[in-house]
Amino acid sequence: MELVGSLTSLRSALTEANFPLALPDRAGAQQAIRQIVTQLDDYVLPRLVNLEAPLLAVVGGSTGAGKSTLVNSLIGRVVSQPGVIRPTTRSPVLVHNPDDARWFDSDRVLPGLIRSRVSSQDQRSLQLVAEPTLPAGLAILDAPDIDSVVKENRVLAAQLLDAADLWLFVTSAARYADAVPWGFLRTAAERGSSISVVLDRVPPGAMGVVPADLGRMMSSNGLADAPLFAIPETIVDDLGLLPDTAVAPVRTYLATLAADKDAKQRVVQRTLDGAIGSLVQRAPEVANALDSQREVAEQLAGDAQKAFLEAARAISVQSADGTLLRGEVLSRWHDYVGTGDLMRSLDRGVSRLRDRIAGFFTGSSQRAEQVGVAAGSGLESLVNAEAAAAAERAVIAWKANPAGRELLARYPDLMTPGDDLAASTARTIREWQSDVLELVSEEGKGKRTSARIAALSVNGVGAALMLVIFFNTGGITGAEGGVAVGTTVLAQRLLESVFGDEAVRKLATTAKEDLDARIEGLMAGELVRFTRVIDQLGIAPDAAGYVRQAALQVERARQPGAAQLGAFTGGPPALSDSGSPGLTSGEMPRELAGTMNPGTEILEGELVYDDRQGEW
Numbered sequence: 001m002e003l004v005g006s007l008t009s010l011r012s013a014l015t016e017a018n019f020p021l022a023l024p025d026r027a028g029a030q031q032a033i034r035q036i037v038t039q040l041d042d043y044v045l046p047r048l049v050n051l052e053a054p055l056l057a058v059v060g061g062s063t064g065a066g067k068s069t070l071v072n073s074l075i076g077r078v079v080s081q082p083g084v085i086r087p088t089t090r091s092p093v094l095v096h097n098p099d100d101a102r103w104f105d106s107d108r109v110l111p112g113l114i115r116s117r118v119s120s121q122d123q124r125s126l127q128l129v130a131e132p133t134l135p136a137g138l139a140i141l142d143a144p145d146i147d148s149v150v151k152e153n154r155v156l157a158a159q160l161l162d163a164a165d166l167w168l169f170v171t172s173a174a175r176y177a178d179a180v181p182w183g184f185l186r187t188a189a190e191r192g193s194s195i196s197v198v199l200d201r202v203p204p205g206a207m208g209v210v211p212a213d214l215g216r217m218m219s220s221n222g223l224a225d226a227p228l229f230a231i232p233e234t235i236v237d238d239l240g241l242l243p244d245t246a247v248a249p250v251r252t253y254l255a256t257l258a259a260d261k262d263a264k265q266r267v268v269q270r271t272l273d274g275a276i277g278s279l280v281q282r283a284p285e286v287a288n289a290l291d292s293q294r295e296v297a298e299q300l301a302g303d304a305q306k307a308f309l310e311a312a313r314a315i316s317v318q319s320a321d322g323t324l325l326r327g328e329v330l331s332r333w334h335d336y337v338g339t340g341d342l343m344r345s346l347d348r349g350v351s352r353l354r355d356r357i358a359g360f361f362t363g364s365s366q367r368a369e370q371v372g373v374a375a376g377s378g379l380e381s382l383v384n385a386e387a388a389a390a391a392e393r394a395v396i397a398w399k400a401n402p403a404g405r406e407l408l409a410r411y412p413d414l415m416t417p418g419d420d421l422a423a424s425t426a427r428t429i430r431e432w433q434s435d436v437l438e439l440v441s442e443e444g445k446g447k448r449t450s451a452r453i454a455a456l457s458v459n460g461v462g463a464a465l466m467l468v469i470f471f472n473t474g475g476i477t478g479a480e481g482g483v484a485v486g487t488t489v490l491a492q493r494l495l496e497s498v499f500g501d502e503a504v505r506k507l508a509t510t511a512k513e514d515l516d517a518r519i520e521g522l523m524a525g526e527l528v529r530f531t532r533v534i535d536q537l538g539i540a541p542d543a544a545g546y547v548r549q550a551a552l553q554v555e556r557a558r559q560p561g562a563a564q565l566g567a568f569t570g571g572p573p574a575l576s577d578s579g580s581p582g583l584t585s586g587e588m589p590r591e592l593a594g595t596m597n598p599g600t601e602i603l604e605g606e607l608v609y610d611d612r613q614g615e616w
C-alpha cells in the first residue's frame with residue numbers, strides 16, 4: 001500500500017535525522033521524532049497493515065474517575081483492580097475475546113510493552129485478559145491516569161491513548177471541568193480521533209444539568225459529534241462493580257461497533273486519518289530543526305573561514321605597506337649597503353650606480369644574508385600573530401553561539417593555535433625566500449646581468465627585492481617612515497641597476513603573489529582545524545529535504561489511501577460522513593432516564609443485549 005510505503009519512508013527519514021549541534025530547537029525536534037515514530041509503530045503502521053484487527057477502545061482519564069470500575073463493570077468481573085489509593089492502576093490491562101488473542105499476544109500493537117497474563121504494577125508490561133463474553137472484534141484497555149503525579153503513568157497513558165482506535169474518556173461529575181483531561185480531549189478533537197466520553201458519578205439531582213453542561217463544553221471544544229454517556233451515582237457492589245443498568249448503554253455502544261463492520265471501520269479510519277494528519281503536521285518542526293543544524297554548521301564554518309581569510313588579507317597588506325621595514329631589517333640592510341657614498345652615487349643616476357656597485361659590495365654576501373634572515377623573522381612574527389588573532393576571532397564567533405560553545409568545550413584545542421603552526425610558518429617563509437633567490441638567479445641568467453648580480457651577491461639582490469616588496473604601497477608614517485622610504489628607494493634603484501625597471505616590477509609582483517599564495521595555504525591549514533570539527537558532525541545537507549519530501553508523499557498517499565480503506569469496508573472514509581451517529585452531546589435530551597446513550601438511536605434493533613450482568 002502506497003500509504004504504508006510513504007509512512008515507512010517518513011519513519012526512516014526521521015530516525016536517520018541527526019542533531020549533533022546543541023541548538024534550542026533540537027530537544028523539541030527529537031521529542032517530535034520519538035513521538036511520531038512511537039505513534040507509527042504503536043498504532044498507525046500495524047493498524048494500516050491489519051485493518052481487520054479488533055477495535056481497541058482505550059479507557060482514559062484522571063485518577064479516581066472510575067476507569068477500572070467501568071471496565072470491570074462492562075465485563076462483569078474484576079479484571080483490573082480498582083482502588084481508593086490514588087493512582088491505582090499502574091500497568092495497563094487489555095481485555096479481549098479469546099478468539100482475538102493472536103492480535104494482542106504478538107508485538108503488533110504497542111511493541112514496547114511486555115505481554116503478561118498476570119496482573120502487574122510494572123509500567124512496561126501489558127496484562128492481557130481473555131474474556132469470552134466480550135464480543136470478538138472488540139478489545140478494551142484500562143489505562144493508568146493521564147494527569148498522574150507518577151510521571152511514568154502519564155507518559156504511558158499518553159502512549160496508550162495514541163494506540164487507541166477509540167478513546168473512551170472517563171470523567172466524573174465532580175471533576176469534568178479539570179484542565180488536564182481537557183487538554184487531551186482538545187488534542188484528540190483537533191486530530192479528529194474517534195472519542196466517546198463517559199461522565200460518571202452524576203448525582204441523581206444533577207442528571208438534568210451536569211451532562212448538559214459537559215455537552216456544551218464538548219461542543220465548544222470541537223467534540224460536538226462525540227457520544228456522551230452519563231452514569232448516575234450508585235453504590236458499587238462487593239466486587240466494586242456498578243449496577244449493570246448503569247453501564248448498559250456504554251456496553252451496547254461498544255458491542256454495536258464491534259458487530260457493525262462499517263461503523264467499526266469508520267471509527268478506525270477516522271482515528272487513523274487523524275493520527276497520520278497529526279504526525280505529518282509535526283514533520284516540518286523536525287525539518288526546520290534539521291535546517292537549523294545545517295545553517296548553524298555553515299555559519300560556524302563561515303565564521304572560521306572569514307577569520308582566516310581576513311588574516312591572509314592582513315598579512316598580504318602588512319607585508320607590502322612598510323610595516324616590516326623596521327628595527328632589525330633596517331639595521332641589517334644598512335650594515336649591508338653602508339651609507340654615504342652609495343646614496344651619493346644614487347643621486348647621480350642608475351648608470352653611475354651600476355658602474356660603482358662592484359666597489360661597494362664585494363664580499364658582503366654574508367651581510368646580505370643577514371638582511372634576509374631579519375626580513376624572514378619579521379614576516380614570521382607577523383604571520384604567527386595574525387594566525388593567532390584569526391583563531392581568536394573564530395573562537396569568539398563560535399562562543400557567541402550555544403552550539404559553537406559546546407563544540408569548543410568538546411574540542412578545546414581549537415582555542416589555541418595549532419601545534420605545528422610555528423614550524424609551518426617558518427618552513428613556508430624559508431621556502432618563499434629561497435624561491436625569491438631562485439627567481440633572481442633565473443632572471444639574471446644573461447651574461448651582463450649575472451656579472452652585476454655576482455657583484456651584489458644573489459643574497460643582496462634577493463634582500464633588495466624583499467625590501468621592495470615589503471614597501472610597495474607607501475603610506476608609512478612616523479619616525480622610521482623617512483628611513484624606510486629611503487631604504488626602499490635605494491633597494492629599488494639597486495635592482496633597477498641590475499635588471500632594468502620593467503623587470504624589477506615583474507619580479508616584485510611575481511614574488512609577492514607567490515608569498516600571498518603560500519600564506520593563504522598556511523591559513524587554510526589553520527582553518528581546517530575548525531572546518532574538520534564541523535565536517536565530523538556528519539550533518540547531511542539534504543536531511544531536511546528528505547523529511548519534507550517524505551511528509552509530502554504521505555500527504556499525497558493519504559487521499560487514495562482513504563479511498564482504499566473505504567473500498568475495503570464498502571463504507572465512507574470518515575465517521576462524520578456517515579450521517580448522524582444518533583444524539584450528539586450538543587443535542588442532549590433534557591429528560592435523562594439515568595443514562596444517555598447517543599449511540600442507541602442508530603444502533604436500535606441491531607443489538608441483542610442480554611440483561612444479565614456480564615453478557616454482551
Ligand SMILES: Nc1nc2c(ncn2[C@@H]2O[C@H](COP(=O)(O)OP(=O)(O)OP(=O)(O)O)[C@@H](O)[C@H]2O)c(=O)[nH]1
Binds near residue numbers: 069085087201234
Ligand atoms: N460509588 C461509586 N464509586 C465509584 C464509582 N466509580 C468508581 N468508584 C470508586 O472510586 C474509586 C476509584 O475508582 P477506580 O475505578 O479505581 O478509578 P480509576 O479511574 O481506575 O483510577 P486510577 O486507576 O487511579 O487512574 C474506587 O474506590 C471505586 O470503587 C461510581 O460510579 N460510584
Ligand SMILES: [Mg+2]
Binds near residue numbers: 067068081088
Ligand atoms: Mg484504574
